[in-house]
Amino acid sequence: MQSQWETDVVIIGAGVTGTTLARELSRYKVDAIVVDKGGDAGSQGQTKAAGGMIYTGLIMLMSFILKSVMAPDAPLYDPDSQKVKWLEQGFDMAAQWLEELDVEYHRLTTMVVATNTEEVKALESLVKFGESIGTNRYASARWADSKMCSDMEPHLTKDVVASLYSEGDLMHTQPWDIAIAQAENARQNGIRFMFDTEVTGVLQKNGYQIVETSQGPIKTRFIVNAAGIFADVVADMGGARDWGLAFVRNLPTILDKRTSRLVNTCLNRPPVPGKGPICYRTLDGNVKIETGPYVIPRDRYDTGAYPGELIQNLLEAKRYIPEISEKDVIRTFVGMRVFNTRDQEENIIEPCSTNPRFINAAVRLPGIIPALPIARHLVKMLGDAGLELTTNPDFNPFRTAIPRFRNLSESERNKLIAKDPRYGHVVCRCETITEGEIVEAIKRGARTVAGVRYVTRAGMGRCQGGFCGPRVVGILARELNIPVTQVMESGLGSPIVPFESKELLREAARVGA
Amino acid sequence: MVEQAIDVAVIGAGPAGLAAAIKAKEAGAEKVTIIERAEQLGGLLHQCIHNGFGLVYFNEDLTGPEYARRFIEKAMDLKIDMQLESMVLDLTAAKRITISSKEGLRTFHAKAVILAMGCRERTRHQIMIPGTRPAGVFTAGTAQRYVNVEGYIPGKNIVILGSGDVGMIMARRLTLEGAKVEAVVEILPYIGGLIRNEVQCVHDFDIPLFLEHTVTEIIGLKRIEAVTIARVDQNQEPIPGTERTIECDTLLTSVGLIPENELSLKAGVALDPITGGPFVSDTMETSVAGIFAGGNVVHVNDLVDSVTSESEVAGAGAADYAMGKTTPAGRKISLKGGENIRYIVPHTIGADKEVTLSMRVREPGEKVKIRIGDVFTKSLRVVKPSEMLKVNLTLEQLGKIGEETGEIEIICEKRG
Numbered sequence: 001m002q003s004q005w006e007t008d009v010v011i012i013g014a015g016v017t018g019t020t021l022a023r024e025l026s027r028y029k030v031d032a033i034v035v036d037k038g039g040d041a042g043s044q045g046q047t048k049a050a051g052g053m054i055y056t057g058l059i060m061l062m063s064f065i066l067k068s069v070m071a072p073d074a075p076l077y078d079p080d081s082q083k084v085k086w087l088e089q090g091f092d093m094a095a096q097w098l099e100e101l102d103v104e105y106h107r108l109t110t111m112v113v114a115t116n117t118e119e120v121k122a123l124e125s126l127v128k129f130g131e132s133i134g135t136n137r138y139a140s141a142r143w144a145d146s147k148m149c150s151d152m153e154p155h156l157t158k159d160v161v162a163s164l165y166s167e168g169d170l171m172h173t174q175p176w177d178i179a180i181a182q183a184e185n186a187r188q189n190g191i192r193f194m195f196d197t198e199v200t201g202v203l204q205k206n207g208y209q210i211v212e213t214s215q216g217p218i219k220t221r222f223i224v225n226a227a228g229i230f231a232d233v234v235a236d237m238g239g240a241r242d243w244g245l246a247f248v249r250n251l252p253t254i255l256d257k258r259t260s261r262l263v264n265t266c267l268n269r270p271p272v273p274g275k276g277p278i279c280y281r282t283l284d285g286n287v288k289i290e291t292g293p294y295v296i297p298r299d300r301y302d303t304g305a306y307p308g309e310l311i312q313n314l315l316e317a318k319r320y321i322p323e324i325s326e327k328d329v330i331r332t333f334v335g336m337r338v339f340n341t342r343d344q345e346e347n348i349i350e351p352c353s354t355n356p357r358f359i360n361a362a363v364r365l366p367g368i369i370p371a372l373p374i375a376r377h378l379v380k381m382l383g384d385a386g387l388e389l390t391t392n393p394d395f396n397p398f399r400t401a402i403p404r405f406r407n408l409s410e411s412e413r414n415k416l417i418a419k420d421p422r423y424g425h426v427v428c429r430c431e432t433i434t435e436g437e438i439v440e441a442i443k444r445g446a447r448t449v450a451g452v453r454y455v456t457r458a459g460m461g462r463c464q465g466g467f468c469g470p471r472v473v474g475i476l477a478r479e480l481n482i483p484v485t486q487v488m489e490s491g492l493g494s495p496i497v498p499f500e501s502k503e504l505l506r507e508a509a510r511v512g513a
Numbered sequence: 514m515v516e517q518a519i520d521v522a523v524i525g526a527g528p529a530g531l532a533a534a535i536k537a538k539e540a541g542a543e544k545v546t547i548i549e550r551a552e553q554l555g556g557l558l559h560q561c562i563h564n565g566f567g568l569v570y571f572n573e574d575l576t577g578p579e580y581a582r583r584f585i586e587k588a589m590d591l592k593i594d595m596q597l598e599s600m601v602l603d604l605t606a607a608k609r610i611t612i613s614s615k616e617g618l619r620t621f622h623a624k625a626v627i628l629a630m631g632c633r634e635r636t637r638h639q640i641m642i643p644g645t646r647p648a649g650v651f652t653a654g655t656a657q658r659y660v661n662v663e664g665y666i667p668g669k670n671i672v673i674l675g676s677g678d679v680g681m682i683m684a685r686r687l688t689l690e691g692a693k694v695e696a697v698v699e700i701l702p703y704i705g706g707l708i709r710n711e712v713q714c715v716h717d718f719d720i721p722l723f724l725e726h727t728v729t730e731i732i733g734l735k736r737i738e739a740v741t742i743a744r745v746d747q748n749q750e751p752i753p754g755t756e757r758t759i760e761c762d763t764l765l766t767s768v769g770l771i772p773e774n775e776l777s778l779k780a781g782v783a784l785d786p787i788t789g790g791p792f793v794s795d796t797m798e799t800s801v802a803g804i805f806a807g808g809n810v811v812h813v814n815d816l817v818d819s820v821t822s823e824s825e826v827a828g829a830g831a832a833d834y835a836m837g838k839t840t841p842a843g844r845k846i847s848l849k850g851g852e853n854i855r856y857i858v859p860h861t862i863g864a865d866k867e868v869t870l871s872m873r874v875r876e877p878g879e880k881v882k883i884r885i886g887d888v889f890t891k892s893l894r895v896v897k898p899s900e901m902l903k904v905n906l907t908l909e910q911l912g913k914i915g916e917e918t919g920e921i922e923i924i925c926e927k928r929g
């Protein structure tokens with residue numbers, strides 16, 4: 001079989017794990033190809049559904065307690081665990097990482113509220129647990145009485161008697177931004193990307209491997225499996241494994257920006273198994289409800305909303321913020337979280353036991369926080385396996401984001417429009433996204449409606465693309481020089497408008513004749 | 514930045530904006546400017562290529578674009594200033610308007626403003642349809658734009674949820690384009706749009722109509738593959754065991770329109786939670802002095818003809834305000850919706866000039882009587898929430914309102 005493509009490393013998956021690795025590899029003179037079955041980076045898999053929270057301190061303490069439900073014998077905090085180390089390192093590296101990539105983030109205050117004495121006790125033990133670890137990192141929580149709670153969160157239920165809060169240990173990003181920015185930066189530094197490319201098999205040859213894909217075979221020396229929800233399926237192509245994947249799903253819900261005043265912090269209740277944070281204000285000013293229930297899905301494709309699930313979610317959040325209303329819902333989606341069955345507490349970051357040149361990177365959540373240390377570890381593993389790592393003297397860590405017209409001052413806007421008038425043409429009215437931004441997103445690699453949406457936010461507002469959808473489709477067709485009928489929502493097989501006017505009538509006439 | 518002072522600024526060039534601008538100019542306002550983000554005038558009418566427009570206002574049966582053209586030509590004759598491809602980004606209570614266009618940002622300082630931004634469609638997320646989120650699910654108006662303006666057909670096998678006018682019109686349109694409309698599904702026991710559309714768009718084309726049914730699941734990962742529908746009980750809850758699956762590659766939703774009031778909120782205009790639009794007086798003035806509103810931005814109309822008439826009132830009011838001709842604040846009588854009246858526009862009247870009231874009932878009824886305080890009564894054979902009721906109050910009738918009256922209740926009661 002003749003391979004059209006040849007490379008040193010194939011990275012399977014362009015989520016946060018795969019794109020971080022791609023960028024880290026581009027620090028070296030390494031030839032690598034990232035393949036993803038979806039149409040664009042970051043707009044597939046878990047990365048697009050994540051909360052985008054990069055945290056340590058108070059929320060991390062709560063997640064340690066929650067994890068103890070699954071592994072009751074494990075210590076609450078294990079300083080020697082690789083997972084914990086990477087989570088701490090990842091948080092400490094995050095600000096510089098995001099700034100180099102020009103990824104927006106904002107710092108949120110964490111607040112954990114108690115509505116009765118039992119919950120106050122839970123908060124007290126949370127404080128004790130934090131102090132027992134013995135570093136400032138986990139001792140940042142402060143007490144707020146009910147008066148202070150309502151000053152911090154004026155729309156909070158008056159049932160709150162006290163809360164813990166902490167500042168500075170939570171950064172909120174739009175998670176797909178990270179994958180998109182890294183894909184751009186990695187590409188800038190020489191890494192190749194292939195989308196709409198599904199990996200279907202791996203053949204082991206003498207000294208090299210063939211990655212079989214829907215676009216044809218790729219000859220490579222090393223393979224990294226960063227396939228997220230499908231990491232087990234892809235792992236089987238490389239060799240044997242002694243782990244499987246387990247899934248838990250919930251239904252994050254986004255409210256209209258009109259309601260952004262309802263929440264200032266990332267609002268939580270004391271750790272309850274099967275429940276997440278209640279809600280928080282996103283970077284873009286929407287209220288996002290993440291509260292449970294978290295349930296075991298039928299299978300990994302079970303990504304539809306169940307009847308009544310949303311209402312349950314809203315009722316739960318309303319107990320804390322009574323003004324939350326179903327009238328303000330603009331979008332829901334299913335978040336599929338992944339664990340491995342060998343050790344719920346750890347990631348699988350290891351070569352396949354029967355194929356040392358095939359490395360599995362099945363990251364458990366939270367997977368964005370540790371993405372950078374994990375990627376650096378993966379680079380080291382590739383080096384150990386024989387990949388030459390010569391520094392790339394041309395590596396440029398900086399990427400500049402597409403101008404965000406909505407956030408600019410009037411004079412900055414005028415300057416931008418003078419340079420390129422398309423920045424004066426607002427296409428998405430709900431989020432104020434201009435034609436200039438959309439065209440630039442396509443230039444940088446967005447190829448589908450979802451791709452444009454995740455890069456620019458066009459279509460993420462209250463009308464969900466009802467107004468800008470046809471316009472974005474038109475711009476994609478024009479810029480990519482393809483027929484409108486071939487513009488996809490998010491990848492092959494998802495056309496928006498598959499037929500031209502009169503096409504069905506002509507077809508019927510042919511059949512009839 | 515380019516700054517400009519004008520008399521009346523009209524935001525939106527749909528039928529509401531056009532009618533309001535024309536009236537403002539005719540009433541004597543000198544500098545009238547229409548600001549429209551699209552590349553052409555006419556608003557939604559541009560994509561409504563079917564007939565049925567103008568039956569009331571012109572006593573003629575016109576298509577949407579024909580109806581719009583009459584106003585566009587008039588506005589041109591009157592030399593009303595038109596700013597196209599110009600998006601209003603900001604509006605303040607002091608009537609400073611910030612506009613973005615390919616020429617850069619501009620600012621207008623207007624003496625009076627008319628809000629005519631129309632409405633947007635409710636989406637599947639807002640009505641919480643369970644299931645996956647594949648391509649091929651459109652609001653009916655978006656599909657209408659694809660078919661009538663862009664020249665593309667969204668699919669071959671179509672299910673339409675909601676029997677609003679746009680949904681029914683699209684059922685006919687797509688059938689004529691060679692697609693198969695598998696079902697029109699309506700949760701209520703009756704059609705949501707006009708009877709003429711039920712007959713001409715659904716029955717005449719033998720399209721299966723499922724009343725008291727709803728879509729209970731959307732199926733498909735990349736492109737929609739099927740929907741499940743089920744019968745509902747009196748509480749609109751799906752009845753277990755009545756589910757059936759309909760294969761389709763397209764789902765259109767026609768499940769309601771929401772007045773587009775983000776700009777109004779920026780200016781501090783108070784909104785009525787029932788209509789979703791501003792509270793307005795009998796001159797169509799909002800809670801912010803000098804800011805007027807007309808058309809679907811105020812409440813969703815079923816006929817463009819009423820959009821036009823209502824917006825003419827706003828235009829005249831805005832012109833008077835801009836020219837300083839407002840009569841000193843007279844009486845303000847609130848209209849309150851009582852038995853089976855969901856809302857009334859305008860919300861307040863002055864009792865010193867004739868006024869047309871638009872209202873909707875909550876529930877369908879037969880052999881009913883509309884009663885406005887003790888000023889007016891009218892018997893009607895049938896009333897439906899989907900058909901707006903219009904009542905003209907003459908000066909003589911208004912004269913019957915007592916000196917002390919601050920509020921009048923309007924009811925729709927069963928005739929005895």
Ligand SMILES: Cc1cc2nc3c(=O)[nH]c(=O)nc-3n(C[C@H](O)[C@H](O)[C@H](O)COP(=O)(O)OP(=O)(O)OC[C@H]3O[C@@H](n4cnc5c(N)ncnc54)[C@H](O)[C@@H]3O)c2cc1C
Nearest residue numbers: 013015016017045046047050051053199228335366367368
């Ligand atoms: C609801 C929710 C909230 C979360 N909140 C947080 C949070 O606040 N903070 C945090 O740090 N983490 C959070 N996480 C976890 C985090 O999202 C994940 O750990 C992280 O995104 C994993 O990234 P990944 O690149 O490993 O996988 P993914 O993002 O799933 O990427 C895998 C990619 O592989 C591709 N792929 C799969 N199979 C194939 C194939 N055969 N061929 C080609 N391509 C293939 C997929 O298309 C996909 O693009 C959350 C997760 C969820 C679900």
Ligand SMILES: Cc1cc2nc3c(=O)[nH]c(=O)nc-3n(C[C@H](O)[C@H](O)[C@H](O)COP(=O)(O)OP(=O)(O)OC[C@H]3O[C@@H](n4cnc5c(N)ncnc54)[C@H](O)[C@@H]3O)c2cc1C
Nearest residue numbers: 525527528529549550556557601630631679808809816817
């Ligand atoms: C799909 C559909 C089909 C219909 N079919 C019929 C029918 O068969 N018969 C009938 O009588 N009626 C019909 N109607 C109703 C009729 O078309 C509407 O009532 C009428 O178009 C409303 O007029 P409008 O001016 O209020 O709003 P629109 O026509 O929507 O006009 C609003 C204008 O404001 C502009 N705008 C909004 N925000 C801004 C901003 N920030 N800056 C600049 N410009 C802005 C918009 O671009 C738009 O052009 C239909 C309505 C719809 C939605």
